[in-house]
Each structure stands twice: as C-alpha cells, then as structure tokens.
Amino acid sequence: MTRSLWVLMAVLAIGVAGYALVLMLLPGFGPPFVADRRVTVPLALFAHLSGGLTALAVGPWQLNARLRARALGRHRWTGRVYVVAVLIGGLGALGLAVRSEEGLVTHVGFGMLAVLWLASTFMAYRTIRAGDQVAHRVWMIRSFALTLAAVALRVYLPLSQVAGIPFADAYQVIA
Ligand code: HEM
Structure with a gap:
C-alpha cells in the first residue's frame, strides 16, 4: 500500500473511532435509534462501540x-x-444486528458481516499461532477490510442522501 493511501485509511479509521467514542461518552449525542439502543440493549451497544473503536x-x-x-x-x-x-x-454487533433499523435485510446483512468479521479475525489469530505468517497477513487484511465497513457505511450513507435515495432503500442496500 502506498504511503498516501495508508494515511487516508488511518485518518478515516481514526475519525470514525473518534465519532464512536463521543457517542459512548455523550448520552445525548447521535441518531435517535442509538438513544433507543442505550435503553434496550446497553451491553451490546457499549460492547460494540468500545470493541469497534479499538x-x-x-x-x-x-x-x-x-x-x-x-x-x-x-x-x-x-x-x-x-x-x-x-x-x-x-459479539456486540450480533446483538445489534437482530434489532437494526429497516428490518430483515439489514439484520441479515449486518449479521453476516459480524460473523465474517469474527471468523476472519479468528483465522488470523489461529494462523499466526501455527507460525504461518503468509496466511496470517492475508487473514488480517480480510479482517481489517471488514472493520473498515464502519468507515464505508459512513461514506456511502451521506452520499446516498445527497443523491436523494430514500433512507430505507439506501440503508438496506448498504447493510
Ligand atoms: C465490521 C463489523 C460490524 C458490524 C457487523 C456492525 C454492525 C452494526 C449494527 C448492526 C449497528 C446498529 C445499526 C442499526 O441499529 O440500524 C451498528 C451501529 C454502530 N456501529 Fe457498527 N458494525 C461493525 C463495525 C463497527 C466498527 C469497527 C465501528 C467502529 C467504531 C462501528 C461503530 C458503530 C457505531 C458508532 C454505531 C452507531 C450507529 C451510528 O451512529 O452510525 N461499527 N453497527
């Protein structure tokens, strides 16, 4: 990866991590559905935000x-x-996925993403424990590509709104 692409990736990743941190620390901040999750599934929300931002x-x-x-x-x-x-x-993402906005399509989309995120990271850990550096690198790239879904969502969603696509349609397709 070139240096400028790495810098772009790091800036976007840290920007979204910062957003999640503010969301965790300020109860009044964020979209209305997050306020709902703070009450209904606080453990899943805080597990997801703290793990995801780290x-x-x-x-x-x-x-x-x-x-x-x-x-x-x-x-x-x-x-x-x-x-x-x-x-x-x-694990927090799985708890949120079954309640995500806009129904079954997003439950399945986010749910599959969570399973693949956990599985690819497990494979990255297992391969390095077995001493296979090449496979470890490949699985870690897959794992972090999935972590960056958090960035992609927050780029696609505003763009879809600027393009005039109804929120429900955009959210389901992006999920
Ligand atoms: C890669 C696997 C991930 C999955 C499967 C996932 C899944 C989800 C789900 C299902 C929700 C709730 C959406 C809804 O109720 O409609 C959510 C919200 C959220 N997630 Fe993730 N997520 C992932 C990664 C991350 C990462 C790495 C971060 C980094 C901080 C993150 C930050 C957030 C934030 C801040 C919210 C609150 C919604 C908002 O304000 O935009 N997620 N996520």
Whole structure:
C-alpha cells in the first residue's frame, strides 16, 4: 500500500473511532435509534462501540510494514488487543444486528458481516499461532477490510442522501 493511501485509511479509521467514542461518552449525542439502543440493549451497544473503536484505532498501525519491522514485540501486543476488541465488538454487533433499523435485510446483512468479521479475525489469530505468517497477513487484511465497513457505511450513507435515495432503500442496500 502506498504511503498516501495508508494515511487516508488511518485518518478515516481514526475519525470514525473518534465519532464512536463521543457517542459512548455523550448520552445525548447521535441518531435517535442509538438513544433507543442505550435503553434496550446497553451491553451490546457499549460492547460494540468500545470493541469497534479499538479495532479501528489500532488496525492501521498493525498493517504498517515499517512499524511492524521496527517493533515486533509491540506488534504482538497490539495484535492481541485487536483480536480481543473484534471479539467484543463482533459479539456486540450480533446483538445489534437482530434489532437494526429497516428490518430483515439489514439484520441479515449486518449479521453476516459480524460473523465474517469474527471468523476472519479468528483465522488470523489461529494462523499466526501455527507460525504461518503468509496466511496470517492475508487473514488480517480480510479482517481489517471488514472493520473498515464502519468507515464505508459512513461514506456511502451521506452520499446516498445527497443523491436523494430514500433512507430505507439506501440503508438496506448498504447493510
Ligand atoms: C465490521 C463489523 C460490524 C458490524 C457487523 C456492525 C454492525 C452494526 C449494527 C448492526 C449497528 C446498529 C445499526 C442499526 O441499529 O440500524 C451498528 C451501529 C454502530 N456501529 Fe457498527 N458494525 C461493525 C463495525 C463497527 C466498527 C469497527 C465501528 C467502529 C467504531 C462501528 C461503530 C458503530 C457505531 C458508532 C454505531 C452507531 C450507529 C451510528 O451512529 O452510525 N461499527 N453497527
């Protein structure tokens, strides 16, 4: 990956992680459905936000080859943090997916994303424990590509609204 693409990815990932952090810390902030989830499924919401924002914030540094080569010990520890973050964020996502806005299509879309997010991260962990660095790298790229779905959603959704697509249609297609 070129340096400028890495910087773009890191800025977008950290921007969305920051949004999730503000959402966690300020009860009055965010869309109305989040206020509802704070009451109905607080554990799933906070697991999802805390795990998701941690995974987004640490992922870009893990994928940077130069940083990895310079401090392998730190890469290992941050990698463990990433895996635990996805586990917590992914289980929270499953709890939210069954209640997501706009019905069955988004339940299935977000639900499948959560399962694939957990599975790809598990595979990345398993392959490195088995000493297979090539497969570990491939699975980690898949895992973080899925983590970046959080960024993609927040780019596509505003664009769909600017394009005049009804929210319900756009949300189902994007999910
Ligand atoms: C990649 C797997 C992910 C899945 C399957 C997933 C799933 C979901 C679901 C189902 C909701 C509730 C939507 C609704 O009720 O309509 C949600 C909301 C949310 N998710 Fe995720 N998510 C994922 C990753 C992330 C990550 C990495 C973050 C990073 C911080 C994140 C941040 C949020 C936030 C902030 C909300 C609240 C909604 C908003 O204000 O936009 N998600 N997610």
